[in-house]
Amino acid sequence: MQAPLTAEQAVTLSHRMKALADPARLRLVSMLAASPGGEACVCDLTEPLGLSQPTVSHHLKVLHDAGLLTREKRSTWVYYAVVPEALAALADVLTPGVRA
Numbered sequence: 470m471q472a473p474l475t476a477e478q479a480v481t482l483s484h485r486m487k488a489l490a491d492p493a494r495l496r497l498v499s500m501l502a503a504s505p506g507g508e509a510c511v512c513d514l515t516e517p518l519g520l521s522q523p524t525v526s527h528h529l530k531v532l533h534d535a536g537l538l539t540r541e542k543r544s545t546w547v548y549y550a551v552v553p554e555a556l557a558a559l560a561d562v563l564t565p566g567v568r569a
Contacts, residue, residue, distance in 0.1 A: 474562065481536070482562055485555060488535035493518060494528050498537065501551050508541075508550040 474482065489495055496518060501509055515525050529549050532538045537556070538549045 471561065482559060485535045485537055485559060488531050488537060489559075491528070491531075493520060493524075494532055497525070497528055497532065498551060498556075501538065501549055508548045510546040510548050512546065 489498065497514060500514060500517065501507065504513070511522055511525050511529065514529075515522050518525055520528075529538065529540070533540050533549070535555075537552055539552055541548050541550075
């Protein structure tokens with residue numbers, strides 16, 4: 470049996486769920502998780518998403534600020550990757566009793 474969320478955990482998870490509550494952001498997380506090496510830069514994401522570079526960058530910033538993505542600057546590019554533990558924490562709350 471899983472313990473109920475603390476107030477702090479609820480705030481963190483709520484912030485993450487709000488960040489994911491946008492179709493473009495859900496697609497970005499999915500695209501990053503499925504990308505080779507588990508990471509991509511904005512230049513790899515704009516065309517498949519059909520959005521401008523500034524819009525994609527904004528969505529990535531929201532996801533990063535929510536703790537769902539990491540980012541690493543390499544030269545002039547910034548590479549993003551999913552934080553598996555952050556998604557696992559969401560899955561644990563949404564599927565109680567399924568995960569140990």
